[in-house]
Amino acid sequence: MNNFSKLTVALIFLFSQLAWANADGKVNINTASVETLSAMLVGIGSARAEAIVEYRNKNGKFVAVDQLLEVAGIGDGVLEMNRGKIVLADERVD
Numbered sequence: 001m002n003n004f005s006k007l008t009v010a011l012i013f014l015f016s017q018l019a020w021a022n023a024d025g026k027v028n029i030n031t032a033s034v035e036t037l038s039a040m041l042v043g044i045g046s047a048r049a050e051a052i053v054e055y056r057n058k059n060g061k062f063v064a065v066d067q068l069l070e071v072a073g074i075g076d077g078v079l080e081m082n083r084g085k086i087v088l089a090d091e092r093v094d
Contacts (some may be wrong), residue, residue, distance in 0.1 A: 025040065037052055065079070
């Protein structure tokens with residue numbers, strides 16, 4: 001596989017992951033992948049994103065944004081930096 005092909009595959013993967021974010025740059029924390037969470041949310045790297053997905057898999061869907069405080073490594077500061085970017089369900093953007 002040449003470099004162009006590798007880049008193409010990587011871009012397709014990235015865009016497919018970012019599809020979980022809506023047009024306003026909001027992220028559904030109930031459906032987003034680790035890659036999307038870490039790419040779209042401030043202060044959320046791969047370790048925190050993995051913790052979000054693990055929490056979701058273990059406890060079910062988030063019902064409130066503040067529930068993110070129950071995820072290891074996420075405190076008030078990180079939550080407040082991202083509050084406006086987070087959705088809990090698919091939202092239609094008009």
